[in-house]
Amino acid sequence: MSLWNKIMESLELKLLTSPETLKRQVRGAYCGDLLSDVLAHVAPGDLWVTIHRHRNVVAVSTLTNVSGVVITGDRYPDRETLEVAEREAIPLLVTKLNNFQASGKLYQIFSEYSQEM
Amino acid sequence: MEMTFDVKSMDFKRAGEAAGKIKKALQLVGMEIDTVRRAVIVAYEAEMNIVIHARQGTLTAKVHPDRLEIEANDEGPGIPDIDLAFQEGYSTAPEHVREMGFGAGMGLPNIKRFSDDLEIESKIDVGTQLKTIIYNQTSGE
Numbered sequence: 001m002s003l004w005n006k007i008m009e010s011l012e013l014k015l016l017t018s019p020e021t022l023k024r025q026v027r028g029a030y031c032g033d034l035l036s037d038v039l040a041h042v043a044p045g046d047l048w049v050t051i052h053r054h055r056n057v058v059a060v061s062t063l064t065n066v067s068g069v070v071i072t073g074d075r076y077p078d079r080e081t082l083e084v085a086e087r088e089a090i091p092l093l094v095t096k097l098n099n100f101q102a103s104g105k106l107y108q109i110f111s112e113y114s115q116e117m
Numbered sequence: 118m119e120m121t122f123d124v125k126s127m128d129f130k131r132a133g134e135a136a137g138k139i140k141k142a143l144q145l146v147g148m149e150i151d152t153v154r155r156a157v158i159v160a161y162e163a164e165m166n167i168v169i170h171a172r173q174g175t176l177t178a179k180v181h182p183d184r185l186e187i188e189a190n191d192e193g194p195g196i197p198d199i200d201l202a203f204q205e206g207y208s209t210a211p212e213h214v215r216e217m218g219f220g221a222g223m224g225l226p227n228i229k230r231f232s233d234d235l236e237i238e239s240k241i242d243v244g245t246q247l248k249t250i251i252y253n254q255t256s257g258e
């Protein structure tokens with residue numbers, strides 16, 4: 001199973017942008033709701049886990065080259081944010097899990113994944 | 118190469134556009150990946166400070182082979198206590214802006230950390246001028 005599939009299944013993610021946006025490789029993950037903190041600490045290819053769902057999340061994602069955004073707590077972005085994400089090819093995914101639960105699952109996936117390699 | 122972008126107060130729709138254009142230009146001219154990353158952080162934080170704290174302003178990038186200068190000039194309230202403003206966690210951002218994840222009081226500290234040189238001048242009720250230099254090199258922060 002591909003890493004994306006594994007993550008989608010484990011976090012019960014729903015992809016809101018088109019499948020074509022899932023083109024980047026996931027290299028790790030970072031969780032944060034303070035944009036300055038994310039900007040300074042997220043690495044290219046990371047999946048960004050956050051509660052935010054407004055369009056500035058897409059701007060920060062584009063600037064930092066994240067592989068995608070996981071919006072937690074069953075929060076859905078508005079139509080406008082989805083349009084910007086589609087245009088910038090940033091995958092937006094939603095989950096019912098909260099930040100802690102989603103990050104825990106990702107942590108587990110990446111510990112297993114790095115052992116396999 | 119030099120480019121300047123207008124930045125408007127509380128325009129959260131276009132926020133980050135100037136930093137994004139600077140990023141694209143730096144990638145095009147083949148600046149080091151780490152230089153681009155640091156420039157993006159400095160440019161975005163400077164742009165957001167105009168959006169959130171000032172009335173209007175400009176973000177300028179001057180690209181040289183060995184370095185990059187990022188400048189932010191604004192008309193606005195100015196910064197009464199610069200040392201205080203540079204303290205991590207200090208922020209006067211309004212509540213509705215904090216709810217979006219801005220206003221962590223880490224913008225100026227980030228600008229300082231990710232640039233190699235920084236000058237700031239501010240006049241109360243006039244505005245703020247920020248000048249930073251980022252050297253084009255692969256190593257560290």
Ligand SMILES: Nc1ncnc2c1ncn2[C@@H]1O[C@H](COP(=O)(O)OP(=O)(O)O)[C@@H](O)[C@H]1O
Binds near residue numbers: 167193202208222
């Ligand atoms: N361009 C500016 N004009 C007026 N005040 C500013 C400006 N930039 C920063 N400040 C002041 O300095 C404080 C700290 O800035 P910063 O570290 O970027 O944190 P934040 O933007 O999250 O509040 C701001 O809350 C504001 O009071």
Ligand SMILES: [Mg+2]
Binds near residue numbers: 220
């Ligand atoms: Mg700031």
